[in-house]
Amino acid sequence: MTEAADWALREAAARGETTPVSLAGWLRIAARAAGLIALILVFVPLHYLYRVIAYGSPFPMLFLRYAARVCGARVRVHGTYLKRDVFFVANHISWIDILALAGASGTAFVAKAELAEAPVVGWLSRLNRTVFVKREQRLGVAEQINALKEALIDNWSVTVFPEGTTTDGQSLLPFKTSMLSVLEPPPPGVLVQPVILDYGPVAEWIGWIGVESGFNNAKRVLSRKGSFAVHLHYLEPFSPEDFKGRKAIGTEARRRIEEGLVDILGRPLRPFAHTVAPVRYAAPV
Numbered sequence: 001m002t003e004a005a006d007w008a009l010r011e012a013a014a015r016g017e018t019t020p021v022s023l024a025g026w027l028r029i030a031a032r033a034a035g036l037i038a039l040i041l042v043f044v045p046l047h048y049l050y051r052v053i054a055y056g057s058p059f060p061m062l063f064l065r066y067a068a069r070v071c072g073a074r075v076r077v078h079g080t081y082l083k084r085d086v087f088f089v090a091n092h093i094s095w096i097d098i099l100a101l102a103g104a105s106g107t108a109f110v111a112k113a114e115l116a117e118a119p120v121v122g123w124l125s126r127l128n129r130t131v132f133v134k135r136e137q138r139l140g141v142a143e144q145i146n147a148l149k150e151a152l153i154d155n156w157s158v159t160v161f162p163e164g165t166t167t168d169g170q171s172l173l174p175f176k177t178s179m180l181s182v183l184e185p186p187p188p189g190v191l192v193q194p195v196i197l198d199y200g201p202v203a204e205w206i207g208w209i210g211v212e213s214g215f216n217n218a219k220r221v222l223s224r225k226g227s228f229a230v231h232l233h234y235l236e237p238f239s240p241e242d243f244k245g246r247k248a249i250g251t252e253a254r255r256r257i258e259e260g261l262v263d264i265l266g267r268p269l270r271p272f273a274h275t276v277a278p279v280r281y282a283a284p285v
Helices: 003-014 023-053 059-070 096-105 113-117 121-127 141-155 177-183 200-206 214-223 246-265
Strands: 073-078 086-090 108-112 131-133 157-160 191-198 228-234
Touching (some): 003 200, 003 214, 023 059, 023 214, 073 096, 086 096, 086 177, 086 246, 096 108, 096 157, 096 191, 096 228, 157 177, 177 246, 191 246, 200 228, 228 246
Parallel strands (some): 073 228, 086 157, 086 191, 108 131, 108 157
Antiparallel strands (some): 191 228
């Protein structure tokens, strides 16, 4: 397939059109799906057995690490991530991000409450102690801090994607700081560490953008031949106490991620081509 034809398929997927998959592609999907099922059958029982005798199971992290590899991702870590008392703030490109980040560091995630009701995904999120936040009915400050502390006890870290959606790896949306409300006020000793996810030359193919369905995106990723690199760049952490409120914290984290992403790409970021209402972003005409 030529590069032009490949790009045409990517653009069609962003418009919501179904991406055709070859016989070889379907075989790769079947093989990877079988691998993911095998991982579930191995690691989920081990997780529950471990929880009988101890608190803080390592098996969700191991499951997600190997799941990323089965899906074709080869995770490369740059910099040093904090292992506990840390709130990671990251850009967002794909559902693979969750596998890569949790598989590398064991982090839990802050997610909207609706995810808790999603079949399979909600269950897997609970295994990794996701902190669910209701946007329309904000938790009390004490409850937020307690939820964060409980996640830190088990996973040592929590991650949020404040863009509110996935992009193409060439752009960075405004940050929706309501998801940072657990840092108002910050629990004692907790630091914020910005993280850049970089998929290199395949970012625009992997990215889940536009009105593409989740099924079509998963089908495209899992049918892809070979592997791809996912670079996790852990930047210098900072204290949220040095910034007044969640908006200031979000602004500082975004500034650091934008500067780092520009350095990695070697060019200025481009405007995102799709309107994203939750962060009040309008695509350029």
